[in-house]
Amino acid sequence: MKVQVSLRSRETGPASFRMFPAPGIFSFYHYCRHFARQCSDASFYPLPCTWTIQVIFTQAKIPIFSVASGKVELMDPISRTDAEWKVILRKDTFEIARLQATEPAFTGKYHDCHMDGIYTCACCGTDLFDSKAKFDSGTGWPSFSSPVAPGNVRTSQDRSHGMIRTEVVCSRCGAHLGHVFPDGPRPTGMRYCMNSAALMLVKRSP
Numbered sequence: 001m002k003v004q005v006s007l008r009s010r011e012t013g014p015a016s017f018r019m020f021p022a023p024g025i026f027s028f029y030h031y032c033r034h035f036a037r038q039c040s041d042a043s044f045y046p047l048p049c050t051w052t053i054q055v056i057f058t059q060a061k062i063p064i065f066s067v068a069s070g071k072v073e074l075m076d077p078i079s080r081t082d083a084e085w086k087v088i089l090r091k092d093t094f095e096i097a098r099l100q101a102t103e104p105a106f107t108g109k110y111h112d113c114h115m116d117g118i119y120t121c122a123c124c125g126t127d128l129f130d131s132k133a134k135f136d137s138g139t140g141w142p143s144f145s146s147p148v149a150p151g152n153v154r155t156s157q158d159r160s161h162g163m164i165r166t167e168v169v170c171s172r173c174g175a176h177l178g179h180v181f182p183d184g185p186r187p188t189g190m191r192y193c194m195n196s197a198a199l200m201l202v203k204r205s206p
């Protein structure tokens with residue numbers, strides 16, 4: 001998220017401002033020539049001017065690889081509240097993708113699925129895993145040796161449940177997908193251990 005703030009005083013025109021490190025908090029001091037002419041130290045003054053403040057929120061686009069086009073496309077990130085996701089998603093998908101739950105092993109619809117296609121994000125449809133990268137890990141969860149493109153997923157350290165694991169989320173909507181472990185097959189050596197309910201298998205485009 002980028003925040004663009006512009007300030008303008010009716011008396012002196014555009015002003016500069018300083019962003020503080022904490023998100024959402026900013027302060028500004030304006031060198032007011034109007035007052036400086038009357039003041040001996042000509043220092044920065046918090047102004048008694050009439051201000052117009054314009055705040056523009058923009059979200060940077062995310063490079064997402066599309067299997068259908070074979071290209072990286074710049075996509076808008078998808079940001080919804082949990083309340084909004086709850087209305088849109090199935091109950092199990094909501095609890096796993098948005099609340100970081102884990103489906104029990106051997107219960108998901110894709111752990112023993114051998115159909116050809118692309119596993120997409122169940123929340124936003126982003127291409128995540130090719131069925132050609134799927135392998136039988138014996139764990140009871142659908143497992144992949146790599147995503148369709150490194151940028152389509154993001155990883156971060158997960159210290160929940162007394163373990164240190166690497167969480168995998170969808171780059172576009174932040175959906176929790178599962179975890180990745182360094183015990184997969186060659187050549188990547190990685191095991192992307194996913195929840196079926198966070199995925200949607202889509203037939204490959206002809």
Ligand SMILES: [Zn+2]
Nearest residue numbers: 121124170173
């Ligand atoms: Zn997504």
